[in-house]
Structure formats: structure tokens, C-alpha cells
């Protein structure tokens with residue numbers, strides 16, 4: 001199936017069935033303002049522009065997280081400004097700060113209480129790797145015990161970095177194949193986010 | 204000076220007390236047998252009515268140290284602002300000091316913290332449980348012979364994957 005034509009251009013958007021397999025060619029005229037897309041794409045598009053973050057802010061990174069949500073950096077521009085303090089109303093957990101071993105069961109429980117579909121951003125050096133706190137009590141990276149979608153480097157990351165992570169996550173959400181439950185299939189999820197691809201570090 | 208008078212009176216009451224002064228800070232070292240009476244006397248007779256802190260130092264590997272754990276009691280006179288430090292030393296294998304919760308109720312959590320971090324037992328404490336670390340923790344991590352990175356305690360958690368939500 002191919003979409004021909006352009007939006008405001010001369011030929012109206014139309015559809016033609018592939019005749020290679022012997023099907024009969026049909027031209028469907030679409031009315032103006034109508035687009036053809038995959039249901040999956042549409043769902044992903046809706047989801048990615050309406051993220052509900054759960055602020056799991058345990059340390060200094062939490063302050064930058066608050067700054068990101070505040071008016072100057074304005075996370076509302078990316079549709080993710082509604083922070084909820086109940087995991088049941090969230091779909092994006094932002095772990096901002098170090099997680100100690102006494103806190104980890106709480107973190108896991110909160111993650112499990114969040115309804116699907118859900119994503120996780122590990123914000124800052126501490127949440128991603130333990131940072132400088134390689135002591136008996138600090139978990140060395142929450143990804144050892146939880147699935148993490150995007151890591152944000154920095155100590156603390158600037159709000160711009162967190163916003164970049166959310167944009168990268170939006171790309172990832174857009175690629176997910178939700179309707180047919182193939183969202184966790186490896187290839188599409190393993191693709192590098194745009195920021196890394198631009199640096200030429202990946203395919 | 205007022206402190207020297209206090210120390211003299213203390214030393215007549217408790218002959219095995221050693222006292223020293225450094226930069227205006229008065230320090231008293233009491234043997235563990237009499238530390239409770241010394242603290243009681245300081246509270247009742249010398250009006251050091253405020254227990255500021257109880258903490259501990261592990262002198263393992265410390266050059267020329269004779270005893271392992273040095274308990275530190277910081278007292279203050281809330282009226283005059285005078286301060287005094289009382290110390291007492293305990294050793295392995297079962298370091299125990301008498302609890303002072305009977306004198307200052309606020310000692311309750313301070314002693315629990317010292318127990319949690321150093322494993323010094325407080326005899327007569329009403330509720331000697333861990334206060335900061337999880338209940339199932341087995342070590343006392345501020346002891347000098349405890350490895351900085353722990354003994355693998357922080358790795359013993361179930362791993363949650365995408366599939367199990």
C-alpha cells in the first residue's frame with residue numbers, strides 16, 4: 001500500500017493497491033484533510049504526546065526535575081507536564097537521584113503499581129550507575145533491578161538534557177508496535193535514540 | 204574556671220576518671236563500669252541537662268590506640284551553654300555499655316543508631332533495633348573492618364523485567 005500525492009499539492013492523497021500479486025488496481029480518492037496511517041502509529045503518536053511522569057526524586061537530581069517541570073523550561077511543550085504522585089496515574093517513571101538498598105523495594109513496588117504501557121527514565125549518574133556513591137548502601141544503577149528505557153547522563157543533568165531524554169523516549173514510543181503486542185520485540189527497541197545517531201555512534 | 208571545679212568534684216567522686224582540656228573543650232574519660240554514674244552526676248548535680256549526641260569511633264587500625272570502640276557522649280548545660288564530652292572505651296568481642304535512656308529519653312534513637320552502625324550493645328535499652336538500615340541487614344557497616352562496598356547486600360533483590368511488569 002502506498003500513499004501518493006502531497007497534502008496541499010496538486011494531486012490529492014490517494015491510495016493504490018499493489019498489483020504485483022495479481023490484485024486489481026483501485027484508486028481511492030481521499031477527501032481533503034484525511035490522512036491514511038497505521039493504527040499503531042496513531043496510538044504511538046497519541047501516547048508519546050501525553051506522558052504522565054511519576055517523579056521518583058530522591059536526591060539533588062530531583063531539583064533539576066522540578067526545574068524541568070516549571071515554567072522556564074516548560075515540559076508542557078512536550079506534553080509531559082502533569083506530574084502525578086500516585087503511580088496508578090502515571091506511565092513514565094523518572095528516577096532522579098540515588099536509590100539506596102532500603103529504597104529499592106519501594107521503587108520496584110511503585111514500578112509494578114504503574115499501569116501498562118509504562119516507561120522509565122534513569123536520570124543522572126546516580127540512578128544510572130550509582131555515581132560516586134559506590135558504598136554498601138547505594139544501588140549501582142537501577143537498571144540492575146528494573147527495566148530502563150532512557151538514561152540521562154550528568155550530575156545533575158540540566159533540564160535541557162532531561163527534555164532531550166523525553167524527546168528520545170517519544171521517538172521510542174512512536175516506534176513501539178502496540179496493537180499487535182510486539183512492543184518489546186528486540187530490533188525496534190534496540191535502535192539508538194536520535195541524539196546518539198546524530199553523533200554517528202550507531203546505525 | 205568553672206570546668207576545673209567540676210572536674211575536681213567529679214574526680215573526687217570517681218577517682219578513676221581522667222580529664223583533659225583542649226582549646227576550651229573539656230573531655231572526661233570514664234571507665235565503662237562507672238560511665239552511667241558519671242553521666243547521672245553530670246546531669247543531676249552539674250546541670251548538664253541536655254544530651255546533644257551519642258556517637259562512637261572505631262579505633263581499629265588507629266596508631267597507638269589501646270581500645271577499639273570509643274563511645275562519645277556530648278552534654279550541654281542548656282542554661283549556661285557549657286559543654287562537656289564524656290567518653291568511654293569498650294572492646295570486642297561483645298562491646299556493651301549501659302543505656303542512658305533512663306536519664307535522657309532522647310538517647311533512645313541515638314543509641315539505636317550507634318548499635319546499627321557499630322554494633323555496640325546498650326544494656327537496658329528498651330527497644331534496641333536497627334534504626335537506619337533494613338531489619339534484615341546483618342553487619343554493622345561503620346566498623347573499620349567492614350568493606351566499603353559491602354558484602355553484596357545491595358545485590359540481593361529480585362530483578363523485575365519488562366515481561367513481568
Ligand code: SF4
Pocket residue numbers: 059060061062096097098123124125126127131154155156157
Ligand atoms: S547524579 Fe549528581 S545531582 Fe544527581 S543525584 Fe547523583 S549526585 Fe545528585
